[in-house]
Amino acid sequence: MRKNLIASLAIVLASSTAALADASDGKVKIGILNDQSGVYADFGGKSSVEAAKMAIEDYGGKVLGVPVEIVDADHQNKPDIASNIARQWYDTEQVDAIMELTTSSVALAVQAIGKEKKKIDIVTGAATTELTGKQCSPYGFHWAYDTHALAVGTGGALVKQGGDSWFFLTADYAFGYSLEQQTSDFVKASGGSVVGAVRHPLATTDFSSFLLQAQSSGAKVVGLANAGADTQNAIKQAAEFGITQGGQRLAALLFTLAEVHGLGLEAAQGLTLTEGFYWNRDEDSQKFGKRFFEHTGKMPNMVHAGTYSAVLQYLKAIEKAGTDETEAVAKALHEMPVDDVFGRGGTVGPNGRMFHDMYLLEVKKPGDSKEPWDYFNVLATIPGKDAYIDPSKSGCEFVK
Incomplete structure (x- = not known):
């Protein structure tokens, strides 16, 4: 023993x-x-x-x-x-x-x-x-998303719906530049035009001068190439300037469930956006x-x-x-394939990009929401192969 x-x-x-x-x-x-x-x-x-x-x-x-x-x-x-x-x-x-x-x-x-x-x-x-x-x-x-996927989703949807002229309010750093550029390219490739753009500091609280430029541009769509509280503040102040009432449409190019909740359905209703996940799907x-x-x-x-x-x-x-x-x-x-609640059927490219489906979403009207956090209608599923850049065209030196 x-x-x-x-x-x-x-x-x-x-x-x-x-x-x-x-x-x-x-x-x-x-x-x-x-x-x-x-x-x-x-x-x-x-x-x-x-x-x-x-x-x-x-x-x-x-x-x-x-x-x-x-x-x-x-x-x-x-x-x-x-x-x-x-x-x-x-x-x-x-x-x-x-x-x-x-x-x-x-x-x-x-x-x-x-x-x-x-x-x-x-x-x-x-x-x-x-x-x-x-x-x-x-x-x-x-892993979760990138500017190309957002441009394909939101940009492509609005051009198809007649939003063929754009003006951008862009966060003044790498993310904003990339989102503006890729959405612009996609708008132009779809037959639309970009009439102008203005850049704003990260975490600014006053969008008045930027929104006035967007308003005077006459663009059908004002693209918000920013995120988080910047997007929320821009949308709130756009309502004060009567931008949507004047016939222009706001496109929140990076807007998620968290920001919709912070803004409220009354202010966010009708916005089109793209996310890689929706809890109520x-x-x-x-x-x-x-x-x-x-x-x-x-x-x-x-x-x-x-x-x-x-x-x-x-x-x-x-x-x-x-x-x-x-x-x-x-x-x-x-x-390894990716198979979980987020990345169903996902694959990882040689450049490290995880390919997974994205979702084109529309914010519900307050009366259409059936329970707390029930904020979106799913308009379309964008397959990962369409949402993301082909690794061979990404510019990554490690892709042979």
Whole structure:
């Protein structure tokens, strides 16, 4: 019996040692880095942290026999702050991967650090296609949406409906430029025209001068190439200027369930937008939405659901690779299909772009909403192959 006991203990010890060797530092550590106090706090924020925790909980709290930990921080929409946090996490706090990364300038900066240090990042909160284009990384992945998908969805729908002349109010940083450019290209390719554009500072509270320029342009559509509270404030002030009453239409190019809730159906009704997830679309998304509500007191948008999916897929990739070593996990992420409540039938391209369906949505009138957070009519499903850029045309150096 004594010999058997010693043998059993040796086997357990050997198994534990093997698990520790395969998972560096005896744990897997994921960092959620995003805006938690500024213009995009509702867009992602602390709710994305909860989505990540839900994914870990659903996976059983461990991978390769070691615990999975979450750390989070507020980058305040500043690339220098985000870069400092990322370096500290990677260099001294044993963080294995960084995710969410709201704000394109932040995401590009952190992805560059990950490329340098051979660490994985999975972006769910930022939109620029540069992440999987000219500034791609062999360890970088773009998960929830991007500016091309938004342009295909909202831009394409409005041109087909007669909105063939556009004026843009654009956030003055990488995300805004990319969204304006790609929507402009799509509008022109569809037979429309762009009559002008104006750029505004991030987190401005006064859109009056920008809206007056849009109003005087005579464009049929005023495209809001911004996000979060910027979009909400622009819509509120557009109503005060009587822009829609005057016959112009507002196109919220990056607008999610969180912003509709903040704005209210009375102000947001009739807006057309594109999202990668809607909680009230089917039975599975409803179940996830209600669980998320129990954690956060709100229903998820595509950033929250995308973060859940990214964390879950990362843990699956570690399991498949048998290690949390970056090269092996990145290879698994590229090879594995994505099949969860967010990325059904999803695939990952050689440039790190995750291909999944997007949804063209219209905000309901207040009288048509049947329950709290029931805000959208689903107008169309945009297949992933149509929503995203072909990797061979993305400009990514790693695509052969």
